Amino acid sequence: MGKIKAAKNADRYDLYIKSVQDPDSEVKFVRRTFNKMFHKEPRTLREDFCGTGAVACSFVRTSPENRAVGVDLDPVPLAWGREHHLAPLGEAASRVKLMEGDVLHPPDEKFDIVCANNFSYFAFKTREKLSSYFRAVHKTLNDEGFLYLDIYGGPEAMIPQLEEWEYDDFTYVWDQDFYDPVTGDYRCYIHFKFPDGSKMKKAFKYDWCLWNLVEVKDLLYEVGYRE
Ligand SMILES: C[S@@+](CC[C@H](N)C(=O)[O-])C[C@H]1O[C@@H](n2cnc3c(N)ncnc32)[C@H](O)[C@@H]1O
Structure with missing residues (x-):
């Protein structure tokens, strides 16, 4: 996308990605960590709270053996992601599925990596709900696998x-x-x-x-x- 000069010709998802996300670095980090822990390449990744699915799409670009699923409640960013991240992938697009759904009820499939970026699990406001989420992820991780979370906090927050x-x-x-x-x-x-x-x-x-x-x-x- 070209230079943005005014709110009226800006796309909020494009702005969000430019300012908040760095999908390729996130994928590099989780792949390196997986390699260090299990001495092999991760081949499957689920991006929870995926929004536009930028991380899932970046993951499949790194190898023709990689597959990814993205899950989000909101069909609007998912549609944006299909147009702007998935379509340009060409052949690799067949190895990504962006799904509308609740991460508390993930697809019945196991993954090497599940990631929940940008503190999105903070959406669960009770211990019970957050614990249900962590449990639901645990059931869908391979024995050699991990959940990748980031966290935000400290007194300034x-x-x-x-x-x-x-x-x-x-x-x-x-x-x-x-x-x-x-x-x-x-x-x-x-x-x-x-x-x-x-x-x-x-x-x-x-x-x-x-x-x-x-x-x-x-x-x-x-x-x-x-x-
Ligand atoms: C902070 S955005 C994250 C976008 C992107 N993944 C990132 O890392 O920046 C949070 C997303 O979580 C989604 N969301 C919130 N609760 C959810 C749930 N229970 N299941 C699936 N998606 C959910 C929202 O629709 C929103 O797109």
Whole structure:
């Protein structure tokens, strides 16, 4: 896509990928980690909360033996991903399936790697729900396999504030809007600003629980993960 000068000709998924995601580096990292742990190449990957499926598509590009599945509740980013990530893959597109569904009920198939990027599991706001998710993933992992998660937190994360990052032709704004230390309820937005002064407000909204690392680790061990 060319230079973006105004909100009216910007595509929110294109902006999101440019500012938030780096699918090729994520795939490089999980492949290297898998190699280190199991001394072989991962061949299957499921991208949970996949949005446009950028990671699943990047994974199949790295080898003709690789297959991937992406799962998301929302048909809109899935359709965008089919057009912008899947179609350009050519032959490799037949090795990716982008599915509309709930990650609490994943496809009945085992994977070398399941990944849940960009803190998406924060969408599960109770211990019970988060533990059901971790359990559901565990059942679909090969014996030599792993769940890849990232985490977001620390004292700064609890403070309502705006952070801005400048890109070539737009500004990305991360808006930590609300945090309740009693319930863990956490609301954030992504906004974008453009050189002509126009804005795309609340391009993405996140209604999360701000889980901390100890809570996440405890739950993972509790449902059977090791290491
Ligand atoms: C933060 S976006 C993640 C997009 C992309 N995977 C990334 O790493 O940046 C969160 C996505 O999770 C999806 N989602 C939320 N709850 C879900 C659930 N229970 N099952 C499947 N997808 C879900 C939303 O529709 C949204 O597309």
